[in-house]
Amino acid sequence: MEVRLGPVTLHNPIVAASGTFGHGDEVAALCDPSRLGAVTAKSQAVFAWPGNPAPRLHPAAAGMVNAVGLQGRGIAHWIEHDLPALRARGARVIASIWGHSVDDYAAAAASLRPATDDLVALEVNLSCPNLHHGDARHAGAAMTAPMFAQDARLSSDVVDAVHAAAPELPLLAKLSPGVPELPEIAGAVLDAGAIGLTLVNTARALLIDAEARRPALGGRGGGLSGAAIKPLALRAVHDVTQAHPSVPVIGTGGVMTGTDAVEMLLAGATAVGVGTATFLDPKATLRIADELARWCAAHGVAAVRELTGGLRWPDLDADGEETT
Numbered sequence: 231m232e233v234r235l236g237p238v239t240l241h242n243p244i245v246a247a248s249g250t251f252g253h254g255d256e257v258a259a260l261c262d263p264s265r266l267g268a269v270t271a272k273s274q275a276v277f278a279w280p281g282n283p284a285p286r287l288h289p290a291a292a293g294m295v296n297a298v299g300l301q302g303r304g305i306a307h308w309i310e311h312d313l314p315a316l317r318a319r320g321a322r323v324i325a326s327i328w329g330h331s332v333d334d335y336a337a338a339a340a341s342l343r344p345a346t347d348d349l350v351a352l353e354v355n356l357s358c359p360n361l362h363h364g365d366a367r368h369a370g371a372a373m374t375a376p377m378f379a380q381d382a383r384l385s386s387d388v389v390d391a392v393h394a395a396a397p398e399l400p401l402l403a404k405l406s407p408g409v410p411e412l413p414e415i416a417g418a419v420l421d422a423g424a425i426g427l428t429l430v431n432t433a434r435a436l437l438i439d440a441e442a443r444r445p446a447l448g449g450r451g452g453g454l455s456g457a458a459i460k461p462l463a464l465r466a467v468h469d470v471t472q473a474h475p476s477v478p479v480i481g482t483g484g485v486m487t488g489t490d491a492v493e494m495l496l497a498g499a500t501a502v503g504v505g506t507a508t509f510l511d512p513k514a515t516l517r518i519a520d521e522l523a524r525w526c527a528a529h530g531v532a533a534v535r536e537l538t539g540g541l542r543w544p545d546l547d548a549d550g551e552e553t554t
Contacts, residue, residue: 235478236425240267244519247505248326254312260512264320273326276337282449293456297449305341326353339395352399357406357431359453379406382418393423404428407462413473426478456506460484471498488521495537
């Protein structure tokens with residue numbers, strides 16, 4: 231079950247996705263994190279941030295939409311109060327950072343340097359869809375505000391600054407599914423110093439309360455996650471790993487079962503992020519890891535890494551018919 235994300239070795243490929251496993255050991259108290267490949271903590275900025283107004287979560291068909299807005303008490307608080315509890319339970323921790331500007335990201339990365347020995351990697355969240363990205367510091371802003379992950383140059387600038395501020399930590403850039411130039415943006419962040427990618431974040435979405443004639447969430451728009459976005463995530467992982475064959479990817483989006491995890495690996499992922507499933511069952515990550523191991527055993531797969539990029543496209547003849 232062992233996999234490698236560049237210089238990082240995980241004893242299995244299942245990773246708890248950022249924002250779904252708590253700040254510290256809230257979920258870890260119910261789900262043994264030492265049995266997972268890694269836990270990605272909720273994204274933190276160098277400053278405290280209140281997040282979006284309530285309500286912040288709402289069910290949707292085959293998933294949910296959230297507009298939490300990256301609420302957190304800041305990296306210093308996280309290092310002092312949350313990280314130790316998570317590490318005490320045996321978790322291999324991937325920190326996640328965000329900011330409103332390139333300087334914010336650089337400051338966040340620098341603030342993590344005292345905790346380097348307690349981290350296996352650093353995820354750079356460039357793609358939260360339910361936050362106003364720019365200089366304005368106000369939650370609940372227009373849902374059409376741009377994000378860093380929509381621009382190759384901005385994404386590259388952020389990763390370059392983070393890499394300079396925390397060169398000891400392997401960097402993973404978390405990108406958005408709603409970008410047609412995703413392989414190009416992936417290439418830009420890899421050139422800037424990322425050793426791998428997390429694909430994908432939630433997809434921009436809007437829920438409407440028909441009776442009130444208002445958005446259902448306090449932050450106006452939000453991010454769709456869950457089974458509904460698995461096809462988007464599979465396509466993103468496939469397209470990016472075809473364009474960048476050697477890049478390690480944590481394939482994330484709609485993974486609810488062990489078979490879903492197999493599909494993500496076949497699409498090209500090296501590891502698999504599990505997020506919304508944890509809202510249904512706090513132990514979902516462990517169940518999915520066990521289901522993946524059983525699938526491999528039942529199908530004669532000796533090493534789970536053999537599945538990565540193993541998607542078989544049919545050969546077609548001149549008439550578009552599949553050949554034998």
